[in-house]
Amino acid sequence: xxxxxxxxxxxxxxxxxxxxxxxxxxxxxxxxxxxxxxxxxxxxxxxxxxxxxxxxxxxxxxxxxxxxxx
Amino acid sequence: xxxxxxxxxxxxxxxxxxxxxxxxxxxxxxxxxxxxxxxxxxxxxxxxxxxxxxxxxxxxxxxxxxxxxxxxxxxxxxxxxxxxxxxxxxxxxxxxxxxxxxxxxxxxxxxxxxxxxxxxxxxxxxxxxxxxxxxxxxxxxxxxxxxxxxxxxxxxxxxxxxxxxxxxxxxxxxxxxxxxxxxxxxxxxxxxxxxxxxxxxxxxxxxxxxxxxxxxxxxxxxxxxxxxxxxxxxxxxxxxxxxxxxxxxxx
Amino acid sequence: xxxxxxxxxxxxxxxxxxxxxxxxxxxxxxxxxxxxxxxxxxxxxxxxxxxxxxxxxxxxxxxxxxxxxxxxxxxxxxxxxxxxxxxxxxxxxxxxxxxxxxxxxxxxxxxxxxxxxxxxxxxxxxxxxxxxxxxxxxxxxxxxxxxxxxxxxxxxxxxxxxxxxxxxxxxxxxxxxxxxxxxxxxxxxxxxxxxxxxxxxxxxxxxxxxxxxxxxxxxxxxxxxxxxxxxxxxxxxxxxxxxxxxxxxxxxxxxxxxxxxxxxxxxxxxxxxxxxxxxxxxxxxxxxxxxxxxxxxxxxxxxxxxxxxx
Numbered sequence: 001x002x003x004x005x006x007x008x009x010x011x012x013x014x015x016x017x018x019x020x021x022x023x024x025x026x027x028x029x030x031x032x033x034x035x036x037x038x039x040x041x042x043x044x045x046x047x048x049x050x051x052x053x054x055x056x057x058x059x060x061x062x063x064x065x066x067x068x069x070x
Numbered sequence: 071x072x073x074x075x076x077x078x079x080x081x082x083x084x085x086x087x088x089x090x091x092x093x094x095x096x097x098x099x100x101x102x103x104x105x106x107x108x109x110x111x112x113x114x115x116x117x118x119x120x121x122x123x124x125x126x127x128x129x130x131x132x133x134x135x136x137x138x139x140x141x142x143x144x145x146x147x148x149x150x151x152x153x154x155x156x157x158x159x160x161x162x163x164x165x166x167x168x169x170x171x172x173x174x175x176x177x178x179x180x181x182x183x184x185x186x187x188x189x190x191x192x193x194x195x196x197x198x199x200x201x202x203x204x205x206x207x208x209x210x211x212x213x214x215x216x217x218x219x220x221x222x223x224x225x226x227x228x229x230x231x232x233x234x235x236x237x238x239x240x241x242x243x244x245x246x247x248x249x250x251x252x253x254x255x256x257x258x259x260x261x262x263x264x265x266x267x268x269x270x271x272x273x274x275x276x277x278x279x280x281x282x283x284x285x286x287x288x289x290x291x292x293x294x295x296x297x298x299x300x301x302x303x304x305x306x307x308x309x310x311x312x313x314x315x316x317x318x319x320x321x
Numbered sequence: 322x323x324x325x326x327x328x329x330x331x332x333x334x335x336x337x338x339x340x341x342x343x344x345x346x347x348x349x350x351x352x353x354x355x356x357x358x359x360x361x362x363x364x365x366x367x368x369x370x371x372x373x374x375x376x377x378x379x380x381x382x383x384x385x386x387x388x389x390x391x392x393x394x395x396x397x398x399x400x401x402x403x404x405x406x407x408x409x410x411x412x413x414x415x416x417x418x419x420x421x422x423x424x425x426x427x428x429x430x431x432x433x434x435x436x437x438x439x440x441x442x443x444x445x446x447x448x449x450x451x452x453x454x455x456x457x458x459x460x461x462x463x464x465x466x467x468x469x470x471x472x473x474x475x476x477x478x479x480x481x482x483x484x485x486x487x488x489x490x491x492x493x494x495x496x497x498x499x500x501x502x503x504x505x506x507x508x509x510x511x512x513x514x515x516x517x518x519x520x521x522x523x524x525x526x527x528x529x530x531x532x533x534x535x536x537x538x539x540x541x542x543x544x545x546x547x548x549x550x551x552x553x554x555x556x557x558x559x560x561x562x563x564x565x566x567x568x569x570x571x572x573x574x575x576x577x578x579x580x581x582x583x584x585x586x587x588x589x590x591x592x593x594x595x596x597x598x599x600x601x602x603x604x605x606x607x608x609x610x611x612x613x614x615x616x617x618x619x620x621x622x623x624x625x626x627x628x629x630x631x
């Protein structure tokens with residue numbers, strides 16, 4: 001399978017990328033769950049945002065979504 | 071006094087997750103640049119164009135193209151977005167009242183915020199640069215990109231301006247949405263000025279758009295010293311204006 | 322020697338004038354109770370003193386130094402406890418006080434001992450958590466600590482006791498009283514018993530003007546009569562007596578109040594006419610009171626008298 005070969009060839013790039021993106025997502029998910037006060041929106045909405053939109057989702061959450069005092 | 075506040079700002083950006091988030095994002099960019107350069111031909115090959123086009127093998131230049139594209143089109147706006155509330159959040163939360171009523175100078179507040187933004191701009195971009203540089207040297211050991219450091223330095227200088235824009239916009243607005251709008255508006259102004267070709271050597275924008283020239287031709291950097299001066303000057307001017315406005319704000 | 326002098330101060334927000342030609346003097350070493358209804362302009366006055374608001378007219382001097390809006394070197398003399406103090410939620414109380422200590426330029430060697438001292442004073446010595454998880458009362462305590470940190474010459478407290486529980490309020494008042502002599506205190510409140518307990522000077526603010534000012538004793542003399550309180554055995558007896566008293570033309574009918582078995586009458590001093598009227602009524606009705614006594618007027622009475630529309 002050619003696609004698998006591409007993935008294998010590029011593991012030094014793909015693996016850290018995957019780990020970092022997961023890390024970012026998990027950090028955002030933990031924050032969403034632990035601080036249930038948002039400037040707007042609700043828990044489910046923010047969970048979807050940070051999980052579905054790689055990189056941008058967590059950044060938008062930390063910039064605009066989290067509660068004022070968190 | 072600025073040093074004391076700088077430490078406070080550093081602690082703030084770390085403990086409120088802003089810096090950690092930005093660190094991860096900028097390292098991700100650092101990795102994505104060489105990856106995109108490597109994968110783009112593969113992706114094209116898999117598409118139905120296969121066989122009809124002869125694709126040149128990717129070079130280090132492709133990787134650096136990705137780097138400057140990511141920073142100038144996404145990175146800079148994420149940075150602005152995260153730090154858009156740096157002044158007005160403190161004003162709306164009244165957190166400066168206790169400090170100012172102890173004799174803290176308001177100028178120190180503004181300049182420490184400019185410094186922390188500049189510091190973060192420098193370190194985040196340098197980190198991203200080092201990651202891209204390392205991978206690029208490993209995957210594309212060619213001689214298409216002879217001056218990577220020289221090409222990168224103007225981007226660091228741009229930080230003076232970016233930090234000034236954020237501090238200024240955040241001082242004159244009441245929320246981080248408004249602040250971000252002003253920031254984007256200022257960038258649009260630069261892009262509009264950029265439509266006039268004769269301004270290219272003066273426009274701060276050139277410091278993040280002409281980097282591929284610098285990368286390949288060392289001498290071309292020298293032509294842009296007016297833009298560098300203007301960038302630093304505007305950054306300082308915006309911060310100075312912010313401090314004058316901030317001096318008369320209700321906290 | 323005056324710690325604080327306010328002269329001809331005007332301040333309006335939009336079309337609403339909050340202070341009209343306010344004049345106020347706080348002598349050095351005094352505990353000045355600043356009394357007024359909500360919206361009377363207490364907070365605005367304090368914020369003006371601290372250079373947090375711009376005045377429309379007039380001048381303010383702390384320690385004979387002029388206060389300017391925005392750039393406020395005069396704040397090196399002050400400690401301020403806002404009504405709702407705001408902190409950096411990501412710091413621990415110790416870190417926060419450290420930041421304050423550095424800003425007020427407490428010498429580095431003395432910082433940590435001073436911080437320890439204040440944290441145990443306000444009962445936060447063993448709190449390791451960040452301010453994020455603090456209750457309103459804990460924040461108020463930390464607010465006290467930060468206000469006292471630099472041993473201010475002028476301590477300004479805005480409604481400091483309203484967020485505290487009775488015990489905390491008690492402790493706070495004792496703390497303020499213990500500063501008597503070393504620190505001048507300007508302290509706003511609408512809880513009048515607090516003022517009676519610790520203040521040696523009282524100023525009553527109403528409609529943006531200082532309507533009355535002076536020591537508590539002076540104000541009492543000036544504005545309020547003492548009262549006569551008659552305690553009867555039963556409420557029924559009290560009602561009978563009150564009825565009789567109300568028919569007496571020499572007494573102000575509306576001023577007679579009955580609360581269960583206690584009747585209260587303003588004690589007009591001339592010719593002992595109140596006493597005479599009461600004793601006559603008692604004899605005619607053959608009623609025996611449990612107690613008749615003269616009571617001192619409360620600050621509340623003075624306050625109501627001062628702010629009543631004329």
